[in-house]
Amino acid sequence: MPAAQLSLSPAEAAGLFDLPRPAEQCRIVVAMSGGVDSSVVAALAARSGAEVIGITLQLYDYGAATGRKGACCAGDDIRDAREVADRLGFAHYVHDHESAFREEVVEQFADDYLAGRTPIPCIRCNMGPKFTDLFAMARELGADCLATGHYVQRIIGLAGPELHRATDPARDQSYFLYATTEEQLDYLRFPLGGLPKAQVREIAEEFGLRNAAKPDSQDICFVPDGDYAKIVKAMRPEGGRPGAIVHAETGEELGTHPGVIHYTVGQRRGLDIGGQPEPLYVMGIDADEARVLVGPRRMLAVASAEVIETNRIGPLPDAPLTAKVRSMAKPVPVRLDGALGDGKTVTLRFDQPELGVSPGQAAVIYAGERVVGGGWIEDTDKA
Known part of the structure; x- marks a missing residue:
């Protein structure tokens, strides 16, 4: 596509990356999941005039994810990332991190549910494979920065780089990046933090990216059908041990459940304990005794x-x-x-x-x- 048709000039694109010197002298490594957000970051990096290298971490089984859109880092998403790199003319590498991802993220996810906790695997992933490992790769490649498609802002304050919410509150992902270290933040770039999602899709269309209209990922990436309990039970069969549903105030047994892995604190639906004078919610989980504790909302x-x-x-x-x-x-x-x-x-x-x-x-x-x-x-x- 001719440059005149693009809404952002090379200088404007370079300004989104806060580069330490002229863009044509810089190298930007872009973390590419195959989604529209990271693809637009790569396109903007290329538009800036910098040398661009795209890296995709294959985090779980390629075959199981083939044909599944919006999975992130597996299956057709890797193919989409590669096609973006080919269209824009920069190098793209896929690194197999399935073993580390399973150990650091998936196994911990299963253990947390088995212990009656409510895990957040996306934060574990950012703390481990996505930032720690990509950070090291980008450094080894001599990159000036590592850019991602997260919707957060990196703003220079009096004491150095700060992490701020995205300007679009509906897209803000700052909750998932609280564990970013100061050293990482000094090196990371988040060029989409000041843009609304609609504009990001418009930029993708301007660049002619085939994934411009690709749906956002909604579920946990390694839970293809949204049934996390099935994944946990397959890894930790003991999590499917039936037990009692007990009123947290009275101690009365109100019913039975098929396993603590099906419940989280605050849950109301799926308890199957009708006939109560007021709605009951999950108050806590006693994983050792396979008990689900319930009570009224005030509790x-x-x-x-x-x-x-x-x-x-x-x-x-x-x-x-x-x-x-x-x-x-x-x-x-x-x-x-x-x-x-x-x-x-x-x-x-x-x-x-x-x-x-x-x-x-x-x-x-x-x-x-x-x-x-x-x-x-x-x-x-x-x-």
């Missing part, structure tokens, strides 16, 4: 949460803090007891009782639009 309220393995990005400001305790939750005012970062444990105290805070989820802490860190929710105290 979901917690006053504080113990957060472990914390990470901090930049200085902790002397300003009000908020926290998200689920990816789709709104940030709520909090106070911290303890030193955030360096893997330390802190106590997160909510200004108002918070509902549905589940061990295994992440608590991500914000100062305004900036991500200051976070960690894994280990335990909670009821309000």
Whole structure:
């Protein structure tokens, strides 16, 4: 496509990457999943005039994912990434990381569910194969930066690079990147953080990318039909051990369940315990005794949460803090007891009782639009 037909000039495209010197002297490594977002990042990098290298990590079985769109890093998605690289004329490499992904992400996912926790494999993946391994590869290739298609912003503050929410709140992915280290953030680039998704698709069409209209990935990438319990049961058969559904206040046995792997804290549907005077929700899971504890909605309220393995990005400001305790939750005012970062444990105290805070989820802490860190929710105290 002639350059005159593109809405972004080379200089404008280069400006999205905050390069240390003229683009034509730079090398950009782009993490390519095969989706439209990372493909547009690669197209913008090429438009800037920099040398571009695309890398795709094959994270799980290619054959099982063939023909499945939006899976990320397997099957047709790898083919889509390769076709984008061929169209735009830059090198593209596929690295087999299936073994590491299974050990660091999938096995942990199964273990967490078996223990009655609610895991977030996307964060585990970002902490491991996606950032740690890609970071090392990009460095070995002599790249000036590693660019991804995440919807977050990297903004230079007084103390250096900061991680901020995306300008499009419907696309913001900052919750999943709280574990980014300061060293990684110095090297990473997120050129889509200031763009709405509609514009990203328009850019893909301008470049003639065949995946411009490709649907976004909705489910966990290694759970092709959305049935995570089936995956966990296949890996950890003991997770399908039947047990009792017990009222958390009265201790009354209200029914039975087919295995704790089918339930998460805050869940209402699928309990199959009719005839109760008020709706009941999952309050907790006793994995050792195969018991699912249920109660009324008010019992979901917690006053504080113990957060472990914390990470901090930049200085902790002397300003009000908020926290998200689920990816789709709104940030709520909090106070911290303890030193955030360096893997330390802190106590997160909510200004108002918070509902549905589940061990295994992440608590991500914000100062305004900036991500200051976070960690894994280990335990909670009821309000």
